[in-house]
Every structure is written in C-alpha cells, then in structure tokens.
Amino acid sequence: MYARILGTLTLTDGLRTVTPRAPKQRQLLSLLLLHAGQVVTVDECVDELWADSPPLSAHSTLQTYVMQIRKTLRSAAADTGAPAEMYLETRDRGYLLAVGPGQLDLHQFEKLVEQASLARIVGDHTRESELLHRALGLWSGRALADVTCGPLLRTRLSGLRETWLGALEQRIDADLRIGRHHRLIGELRVLTRQYPTYENLHAQLMIALSRSGRTADALEVFARLRRTFSTELGLEPSARMRDLHADLLNSVPVTESVYLPGPDSTPVPLRPAG
Known part of the structure; x- marks a missing residue:
C-alpha cells in the first residue's frame, strides 16, 4: 500500500x-x-x-x-x-x-530533507543538492489539492507549505555552492515575484546574477526589494541585504556563507504575493 x-x-x-x-x-x-x-x-x-x-x-x-x-x-x-x-x-x-516504512510520500520527503541537512552540516553540498532534488521531486503540486479541507487540515497544510519552501530555499543554496548559478536565475526570478518580501530568495538571485557577470541586474533586484519593503511594510531591507548591495556596488566578491543563513538558521516566515 x-x-x-x-x-x-x-x-x-x-x-x-x-x-x-x-x-x-x-x-x-x-x-x-x-x-x-x-x-x-x-x-x-x-x-x-x-x-x-x-x-x-x-x-x-x-x-x-x-x-x-x-x-x-x-x-x-x-x-x-x-x-x-x-x-x-x-x-x-x-x-x-x-503506516509502514516507505508507504507515505510525506515521510519519504521528510527523511530526504533530514539527510540533506546532515550533508549540509558536513559540507557535502553536492549530496545535499541531490537529496533535496529527490525530496522536492515527490511533490506534484499543492498538497491535497483535490481534497476539501477543514480547519485542522488548513493549519497543517500551511505548515507543510512552509516546509516545502524551506527545502526549496536550501536546495537553491546548495546549487549555488556547487556553481549552478546560471541555471538558477530563471527559477529565482519567478520565486522572487511570488514572494516579493522574502529576503533570502532575493539574496540568492542577487548572488546568482553577480556570479553570472550581471551585477547591474543584481542591483536592480535589490532596488525592487527596497521599493516593495517601503510600499508594503514601511521598512528598509535588513542590514544583511544592505551589506550585500554595498558589496556589489563596490565590486566585492560575494559568497553564500556571508549573506545566506547557515545550516542551523531558523527559516524566515514567507508571505506570498497577494
């Protein structure tokens, strides 16, 4: 079964x-x-x-x-x-x-994410990326997309969506660390529009663009984030994001370890557009 x-x-x-x-x-x-x-x-x-x-x-x-x-x-x-x-x-x-071992896709997803986190801690980002690609590949759309949901399911599914996004962010980070910045740009452009106030995704896009020799485009990503923060939240981006922006302006090489959360970081809450 x-x-x-x-x-x-x-x-x-x-x-x-x-x-x-x-x-x-x-x-x-x-x-x-x-x-x-x-x-x-x-x-x-x-x-x-x-x-x-x-x-x-x-x-x-x-x-x-x-x-x-x-x-x-x-x-x-x-x-x-x-x-x-x-x-x-x-x-x-x-x-x-x-439910027995291997009988529920959610349990498989959680196990793969856990294994990926262990690989991240020891610095094996190639294996981390592989495991997270497999984990995310278990998803075929929104969880329980064809089920009527009451209050308990809605709450649980909201948390599960956050877990999916956290795994996605971690997979992108691993791909950046092993030099796959070119292939990430299109995906990150979609995600930053879907989550316009989520700083980590914007930082990842800025790093991918910078690594691809597109510093001007990376600076425009920050400018759009700043406008969104000002308009929707009445805030400035975090000091971390402002430092990334300043380093790009000054042609300082950027690394994930400086501007992205480490393996023990708590994920930032996500808020979709709209």
Whole structure:
C-alpha cells in the first residue's frame, strides 16, 4: 500500500488505485495520513469534518467513515496477498493510522530533507543538492489539492507549505555552492515575484546574477526589494541585504556563507504575493 498527499490524494495497492471517492472520507483519510502514527481524537475528526456545525449524528457518521476506510485498507491488502502494513486502529478517544516504512510520500520527503541537512552540516553540498532534488521531486503540486479541507487540515497544510519552501530555499543554496548559478536565475526570478518580501530568495538571485557577470541586474533586484519593503511594510531591507548591495556596488566578491543563513538558521516566515 502506498499513499500520496504531496499533490492529489492517492491511495494505491500497487495494482490499482483505491482512493475513496466520497468527499468526507477523503477528508478524514487525509487528516489521518497527515498525522500518521499519531492518535487523532474523535473531537479533532469532528472539528475537521464539520467545523462549528456538527450534526447530531456526527459521532456515528464518523464511525461509519472509519469503518469504510478500514475496509478499503483491508481489502487492498487481501487483494495483494501482502501483510497489511497500513491499517487503522481505534485508540482511546481517537484513531491512529499505522503506516509502514516507505508507504507515505510525506515521510519519504521528510527523511530526504533530514539527510540533506546532515550533508549540509558536513559540507557535502553536492549530496545535499541531490537529496533535496529527490525530496522536492515527490511533490506534484499543492498538497491535497483535490481534497476539501477543514480547519485542522488548513493549519497543517500551511505548515507543510512552509516546509516545502524551506527545502526549496536550501536546495537553491546548495546549487549555488556547487556553481549552478546560471541555471538558477530563471527559477529565482519567478520565486522572487511570488514572494516579493522574502529576503533570502532575493539574496540568492542577487548572488546568482553577480556570479553570472550581471551585477547591474543584481542591483536592480535589490532596488525592487527596497521599493516593495517601503510600499508594503514601511521598512528598509535588513542590514544583511544592505551589506550585500554595498558589496556589489563596490565590486566585492560575494559568497553564500556571508549573506545566506547557515545550516542551523531558523527559516524566515514567507508571505506570498497577494
């Protein structure tokens, strides 16, 4: 059994797709998959499925959805003749979806990002880049793009989006460190327009442009960032960004280790355009 949530919701037994079709079942399965290996309480399930307006039959209806998901998992395991490594347990006041190793794309993504971070710490940026390319390649669009989301899923997905962006930023940083600046420019131009107040992406673009002999373009990136900060936030870019700008003006060679966060840095919160 294998489940995908980093894109559209997909549940497959290796031979066929067995993803539930009913919207509420899909929503509940998504909640359980995002918390795989953890107990999700009955109250949390009800809150996710019906928010502030649960029907009087909410608990019995929830039990029906659980029974249907459990039946799907058991049926898929029986059809393949393999041990049921993905199964839904009833726990005290809640439910736990047990997922075996390699059965959920989110777990694969998290493992690859963790391995990449270890490679970063020891300075193996080629391996770091390779691992992060693999991790990000597991995504096929917005997570749970075809699932109706209630309050719990929306909160969890917001955090997951931040994790994706952090991995993307780290991958770009690794690619810069191994000399792939030319091929990053187009990607970073798109990202800096999508996240117009995110300084790290702008710093990466400025460094990539500078390394490519396009200092004037790098200075224009800073000018656009400064205008955005002034107009939208009433602020100036950080001292780090102003130092990068000054070094470019003075033809001082720039390096990632000076202007980009180190391996233990806390990611900067992201705010998309609009």
